[in-house]
Amino acid sequence: MANRLEKLAAHLQVAGSANGAGVDAQLTSMEQKKIFGAVGSQSDDDVVIVSAKRTAIARARKGGFKDTTPDTLLKNAFEGVLADSKLDPKEIQDIVVGNVQMSGAYSMPGRAAAVLAGIPESAGFVAMNRQCSSGLEAVATIASKIKSGVIEVGIGAGVESMSNGGSPGDVSNMPPMDLNSIFQHPVASQALTPMGITSENVAAKFGITREEQDQMAVDSHAKALKAQEQGWLKDEIIPVTVTVEDADGNEKEVVIDKDEGPRAGTTMEKLAKLKPAFKEGGSTTAGNASQVSDGAAAVILMSRRKAKELGMPIKAVFRGYKVVGVPAAIMGIGPAAAIPACLESTGVSVSDVDVYEINEAFASQATYCVKKLGIPMNKVNPVGSGISLGHPLGCTGARQVATLLNTFKREHKKLGVVSMCIGTGMGAAALIENEQQ
């Protein structure tokens, strides 16, 4: 019923009509609920994506970016999307970059990276941190600024160099806080739960077996390897030339253009041998959790009006975004809360969506979310995700957008969701509609 009412409401929207004021108030409110416009419709006020690209994802401390600082990765991501879209950098009005592990979310070197990439200083810059959704939050923030008319053109991006970042649970990274008050509060204290333990909590509470988790890991590697063999990922990856130091201390220049995470020969038997990483008798291992990685990704967004004016190729439309809080001790269930909220706000059902990019932070939580929402496995992460490709925290959300657009183009799909769980207990989900034929 809701869908029919919204369809009729959409038929009554008449921009600039003097008669528009008379439209039934309730229908108008239904129409307004779809803030980013109805799926399948086209309006000059739509927020569209004209380019989304990423660097390869390298293994932290061992891989191709181990001697590269985050600003270099970010600069390459900016240059990649500018070259891809042929957008005049002067048009960019604001940039939001997500980052988790660098001090101050990397705001100062981040701005420098934008300037180094040829973006004039007239463009604004903000760094932000919403943990593992930072890259998606950056894209959604730019989308919201465009939708509200604050800007017309912007870049949402993400970067993480876990080679440079210290481990996620590193106590020396802890900012000052009033631990007495926090520990005494039953809800606030949960926010300090180590991520590995949240994975164990999800597995135990919802009965996700070790076998199910290992199966997701095996499938993830198989999908990523197939994608590499078929050359599918080339279109989304920006090659980056970097200098690496070998074991003998010799420096050499190399081009990193391939994800380093996917491991051939990952089998159930091999994964079964791994010991639990976080808890005795647990089920989360190094094999069924996401990899520690380095990478950057960027997405150029603008209004459809501006894209038409500049003659930009419109690749996709941003249709909705929701962040929903969940108990921090089981933060992995975040997508199971955020995806339905996002779909409801856009009038789309779970089965209407063709592709789901749900980050594999842990196989436990990703398996739970997919099962809970009843999503067919063949729609989920078609080229692998955090377990196989890697999970450079602040980059991941923007990386998923680039991957989704590439999947759209290759498989001619229409609707996609990008989602992930978020430390301290949240889930984020965005709906994106393909416009590439």
Place this chain on the structure above:
Amino acid sequence: MAIMPGMPGGPGAPAGGGVALLRTEGFNNYAAEFSPFHDGLIAVASSQYFGIVGNGRQYVARVGPGGSAQIVRHFDTQDGLYDCSWNEANENQLASASGDGSIKLWDLNSTDGFPIRNFKEHTQECASVDWNLVTKASFVSASWDGTIKLWDPNAPMAVRTFAEHMGSVYNCQWSPRHPNLCISCSADSTVKVFDINQPHSATTVHAHENEVLTVDWNKYNEFLFASGSVDRTIRVFDVRNPQKPISVLAGHDFAVRRLKFSPHDANLIASSSYDMSVNLWRMDREDALVMRCQQHSEFVMGLDFSLFRPNTIVSASWDEHVCVFDYTQGPPPRIPPPPKRPGLPPTLQGGGPR
């Protein structure tokens, strides 16, 4: 508005120059189509509660001499009906497009209230059904699920499915001349021309700046079609050069819901709209809008030209009325709106502009 010079005169229906009204109490009308076999026989697809919730009803009515109109048969369905089409090969059969995604084939000779066939493949609301005018052996359906399906009425499964539109498909119409050509329009702002024997659409026209709700072929020039949109305009295109419309007809205040080319006059178009009016246009005139008919008090969703009487139009509205009128007699008088039904939430009391 007075009758404009250049509009053809001739025998009018209903006889006596009057207006024939049909009341569909409790049902809001979505489509009307004149029978291709019998003068004055009309099929009307309708829905309870504005097609948002509730049942559907397929009416068959006869408009007689002297402006009389009576319902001769009706079939009830469990979901609203959004469109209907007569079987071009069998005078007793007609098909309805249902909100549950099915297409139901009815026979006026049946003794029970059930469809003789039910075609269910669409996964969302079926918005349009149209019988092939040339071969008369097949029909097409279009759905909010984004697909167009080709059906053989004797086969249970669709013969072909075209999933090319990027949004809901609202309308599909066979060419009156070519046995294999079909045209469709969608929420994705495009109009597509299909040859049903080819794997993909032959042409995609970015026809409007907003959802396209209705489309029709010109009956005299095989290359011309017109489309109507939420952007309030009707645009006439030549399929050989569809980059630019050859004509843009502006005059409706809200979305154009349905339009038809006249079968009797190459340049005459009738359209109906969410602005509650029926407009007549001559596309060969610079001042194209020749008449505005405002008999209805709700959205006008259905419209058709009589094949037997050159100046006769049927309009079907959410105001629970179907109106058959001869436009050479001027715009019909306003029909008193049906009483509001107590106890219904405001949404189901009608969504029209007030």
